[in-house]
Structure formats: C-alpha cells, structure tokens
Amino acid sequence: LAKTTQPISMDSYEGQEVNITCSHNNIATNDYITWYQQFPSQGPRFIIQGYKTKVTNEVASLFIPADRKSSTLSLPRVSLSDTAVYYCLVGDGVNQGGKLIFGQGTELSVKP
Amino acid sequence: DVKVTQSSRYLVKRTGEKVFLECVQDMDHENMFWYRQDPGLGLRLIYFSYDVKMKEKGDIPEGYSVSREKKERFSLILESASTNQTSMYLCASSLWRGNSPLHFGNGTRLTVT
Numbered sequence: 001l002a003k004t005t006q007p008i009s010m011d012s013y014e015g016q017e018v019n020i021t022c023s024h025n026n027i028a029t030n031d032y033i034t035w036y037q038q039f040p041s042q043g044p045r046f047i048i049q050g051y052k053t054k055v056t057n058e059v060a061s062l063f064i065p066a067d068r069k070s071s072t073l074s075l076p077r078v079s080l081s082d083t084a085v086y087y088c089l090v091g092d093g094v095n096q097g098g099k100l101i102f103g104q105g106t107e108l109s110v111k112p
Numbered sequence: 113d114v115k116v117t118q119s120s121r122y123l124v125k126r127t128g129e130k131v132f133l134e135c136v137q138d139m140d141h142e143n144m145f146w147y148r149q150d151p152g153l154g155l156r157l158i159y160f161s162y163d164v165k166m167k168e169k170g171d172i173p174e175g176y177s178v179s180r181e182k183k184e185r186f187s188l189i190l191e192s193a194s195t196n197q198t199s200m201y202l203c204a205s206s207l208w209r210g211n212s213p214l215h216f217g218n219g220t221r222l223t224v225t
Contacts, residue, residue: 032211034211034213036214041218041219041221042218042219043116043202043203043204043216043217043218043219044155044202044214044216045216046213046214046215049211049213051211087154087155100145100157100214101157101171102147102154102155102156102157103154104154105154
C-alpha cells in the first residue's frame with residue numbers, strides 16, 4: 001500500500017490560494033489519488049480525485065506530475081470555513097481488497 | 113446523495129460491557145468500513161467488508177468484531193469494552209470499483225469508563 005506524507009499543519013489568510021502537497025513515492029500503477037476534508041466532529045468528506053495531470057472541480061484543483069510520486073491540492077481563495085484537516089489517500093480499492101489507509105492529514109488554519 | 117447513518121452520536125459504556133455500533137448506508141454500496149480516529153494517530157482501519165457476510169481485518173482489529181448480514185448494514189462489536197477503546201468511530205461505504213470515493217457517517221464518540 002502506498003504510504004503518504006503530508007505537512008502536519010499549514011496557516012493561511014482569507015483570500016489566499018493554498019497548496020497542500022502529498023508525497024507518495026511508491027504509488028502503484030492502478031492507484032488513484034483522492035483528497036478528503038474533515039471538519040471537527042464530522043466524518044471526512046470527498047473533495048477531489050485524480051489519476052494523472054490536472055483535475056478541477058467547483059471546490060479545488062488537483063495537480064499530479066508525470067511521475068505521480070506526489071500531488072498538490074490547490075484551494076483557490078480560501079475562507080475561514082476552509083479551516084479543516086485535509087487527507088491525501090492513495091490506493092485502488094479493488095486490488096488492495098478494499099483496504100484504504102489514511103495518512104496523518106494536514107491541519108489547515110485560515111485566519112482573517 | 114449518499115447517506116451513511118451511524119446509530120449513535122455519543123455513547124458511554126462501562127468497562128467489560130458488550131458494545132454494538134451500527135451503521136447503515138442507503139446507496140447499495142458493496143464496500144463498508146469501520147475506522148477509529150484518535151488525536152495524533154489519524155484514522156485507522158479496524159475492519160472492512162466488500163460483500164454481505166464477508167469481512168477483512170484492517171490494521172487494528174484486536175478487540176473488535178464485525179457483522180454484515182445485510183448489504184446496507186455493517187455493525188462493529190466490542191466484545192468486552194476497555195478504556196483504551198474510547199475513541200471516535202467512523203463508518204464509511206463505497207462502490208466496489210477501484211476509484212470509488214468513501215462516504216462517511218458523522219461518527220460515534222464512544223467513551224468507556
């Protein structure tokens with residue numbers, strides 16, 4: 001299973017763009033990269049998923065270089081409500097028998 | 113929208129009690145998962161199930177068992193609760209296909225005294 005490494009915490013200010021990078025050096029060919037957001041006292045919530053290059057949705061963008069050994073979640077113009085823990089998950093549920101492992105996550109604090 | 117419902121938001125039990133945590137999903141998902149979350153340790157996988165009556169151990173199955181008699185329901189059982197099982201328990205579900213995202217419930221905060 002691919003192990004992920006993320007910064008433990010990050011600080012930002014309202015209106016700034018925030019980039020959170022996740023390292024996954026032993027990512028396998030079939031693995032997807034998925035990011036989740038978790039607010040206190042709630043379960044994690046799916047944000048975005050990609051396999052290669054760039055993916056964008058209404059919430060975030062995900063940048064994946066050609067070697068796929070890392071990925072960067074980009075949150076445009078953050079607000080106070082983006083304060084949360086962000087998890088990077090790498091895996092392919094089918095080939096790993098459904099086993100999906102979370103890393104420690106990045107605690108993002110957005111200040112006014 | 114997928115809904116994963118955990119039966120209790122907060123639960124207080126005594127050491128040695130048998131504890132049942134229930135989880136129901138309404139989207140016909142094949143996979144269901146139980147995680148526990150502790151400060152500084154992140155989310156750790158206890159058990160998962162990819163079909164009715166099927167179960168697989170995660171990283172920390174000791175002291176826990178699971179039951180999946182129906183596709184929509186996945187139960188986590190603490191046979192004899194101990195204080196070190198005080199934690200936030202999170203249930204999730206997903207489709208079988210490899211890149212299917214997890215959908216989580218809001219968690220059950222269990223305190224064992």
